[in-house]
Amino acid sequence: MxxxxxxxxxxxxxxxxxxxxxxxxxxxxxxxxxxxxxxxxxxxxxxxxxxxxxxxxxxxxxxxxxxxxxxxxxxxxxxxxxxxxxxxxxxxxxxxxxxxxxxxxxxxxxxxxxxxxxxxxxxxxxxxxxxxxxxxxxxxxxxxxxxxxxxxxxxRPTQPEPEKVSDPKTEAAGVAAASGTTIRVTTAATPEKPQLPRKFMLSALEQSSDESGWAHLGTFGSYLTKLQPDFDSRVYGFKKLSDLVKSRQDIFMTDERTVPGREQKQLYLKPR
The missing domain is CATH 3.40.50.1010 (5'-nuclease)
Known part of the structure; x- marks a missing residue:
């Protein structure tokens, strides 16, 4: 814990x-x-x-x-x-x-x-x-x-995208198409991101929500770590947990609330 x-x-x-x-x-x-x-x-x-x-x-x-x-x-x-x-x-x-x-x-x-x-x-x-x-x-x-x-x-540091240059394979494919010859070109497979653990996240949300059913994002994130220490939104392609939550409107409802006396807003969420 x-x-x-x-x-x-x-x-x-x-x-x-x-x-x-x-x-x-x-x-x-x-x-x-x-x-x-x-x-x-x-x-x-x-x-x-x-x-x-x-x-x-x-x-x-x-x-x-x-x-x-x-x-x-x-x-x-x-x-x-x-x-x-x-x-x-x-x-x-x-x-x-x-x-x-x-x-x-x-x-x-x-x-x-x-x-x-x-x-x-x-x-x-x-x-x-x-x-x-x-x-x-x-x-x-x-x-x-x-x-x-x-x-x-x-x-790991992200590699910059290489500049587009003429690809010999592409050129060969174009020549082959003109001549009616078929050339099979293979590309490196991009590793797929793991599927979002929906059931686990909803369970953590239930435990971190108040009586109205809403949970503060910070409290929600704390429960995620308590239940699963290796949970990280970056594994699923999102830099921050808030970005992940906002992108999954099919799972979460979100509400940005102004903090009394401050200009800062805080994010709250509940299951949809």
Whole structure:
């Protein structure tokens, strides 16, 4: 269940959580580090940024290029034996050392490895906010051990659309059409977005609504995270939860209400 501190910091204008960002180099991608740190900045300040792995290995080459740029402290860990992951143990020991300093409000664990489920659970037992970052393959056990889990796929930088140039295949197809010859041209398939979990969202809306049946967007979003820590509107193609709600008028009714004494408006919704 999400802690009141996490919800308060999410809704606050200035994030103040002191966070320790710990990265498992063996189970994380360097290509998304900018997106991860940007996401962390939404919730608080990354007071500590450390990455754990064997940086003498060629597999860590991509990480070496970004460590200085983002001021991430590398913690070298040699593999003691084949098939054993010494990196996990080092990260967990460091996390517990940082925990007992009592200087942090939360931890950000960047990994797709379920072996850190116990660590996430232990940190939560101490009343700290735990945020997880991992790929879609991350097991549910680790996802649900976090207050909030964010898929790194949605944090990948978008590639600019290439300029239109003459396509040899298209030209060949035109020549073939003129000559009566058939040429089969294949294109790369675009990955489909997952289907919106309508039943789950309506269940969260029911729990977050008041006696009139209306729910504040912030309260609704908080319940979504409580029920499913890895829920993220960006997975379904929407930058914000408000954009998702407004686009699905077949499911939700929306009402923008003016806050008394302020020009700001707040969004409320109810099932249609």
């Amino acid at each position: 999400s802690t009141p501190r996490l919800v308060a910091k999410i809704e606050a204008e200035e994030p103040t959580l002191r966070l320790a960002v710990l990265i498992d180099a063996d189970n994380a991608q360097a290509a998304v580090i900018e997106g991860i740190l940007g996401e962390v900045a939404r919730f608080g300040e990354a007071t500590v940024k450390r990455i754990y792995g064997d940086f003498t290995s060629s597999n860590s080459a991509s990480w070496k290029k970004v460590l200085h740029k983002y001021a991430i402290k590398p913690v070298q860990q040699f593999a003691y034996s084949t098939g054993k992951n010494a990196t996990d143990s080092t990260l967990i020991i460091d996390a517990m050392d940082l925990l007992y300093t009592r200087r942090f409000d939360g931890f950000c664990l960047v990994t797709s490895d379920s072996d850190f489920t116990g660590l996430a659970t232990r940190l939560r037992e101490e009343g700290l906010v735990v945020m997880g970052f991992g790929e879609n393959k991350t097991p549910d056990a680790f996802r649900n051990a976090c207050h909030k889990f964010i898929l790194t796929e949605v944090l």
